[in-house]
């Protein structure tokens with residue numbers, strides 16, 4: 244895996260992770276900075292990636308949504324135990340287009356579409372019953388018909404400016420390759436483990 248392009252290298256590693264049959268190879272830890280300057284993290288699912296960046300979907304009014312609105316600098320970490328590999332990404336979260344979000348929302352299971360409308364993600368919930376009643380209410384509104392995307396549910400593309408590949412080595416002599424974006428391409432640096 245000696246690519247000079249970190250996105251192509253990421254694709255190889257990611258494909259290898261998928262090929263292991265592991266659960267949720269697309270799970271990644273997303274770190275954001277809250278409006279008060281404090282960090283927060285949570286897992287999200289990578290839904291697409293290419294030269295432009297790494298895409299995930301969420302509720303725009305969730306804690307992470309609010310954080311990104313006030314500070315779009317984010318970091319991602321992938322860990323694939325089966326491969327003994329880790330990837331870090333640092334970048335800027337940019338909203339995906341409405342058309343892109345609509346297209347992805349349309350592929351989601353109906354239950355997930357209803358959930359996207361019903362969940363005021365990250366805000367206090369009185370009881371689980373209140374959530375289930377809300378799902379039922381929204382289902383009643385759309386009986387049989389297509390469910391449009393909620394205006395507060397969309398995606399972000401993390402446009403990377405640094406991507407680091409970590410591979411476990413014997414005696415903790417791990418292999419670390421850092422790619423940093425420079426004019427017209429990427430600069431690669433090896434790091435001590």
Ligand SMILES: Cc1cc2nc3c(=O)[nH]c(=O)nc-3n(C[C@H](O)[C@H](O)[C@H](O)COP(=O)(O)O)c2cc1C
Nearest residue numbers: 267270285286287288300301302305306307308365
């Ligand atoms: C494996 C895994 C994948 C997840 N994927 C997503 C996701 O793609 N989008 C999302 O909004 N929440 C996802 N969640 C839930 C988040 O981790 C988190 O609980 C939720 O988004 C609220 O986060 P916030 O309060 O920091 O905004 C996932 C959780 C796990 C454990």
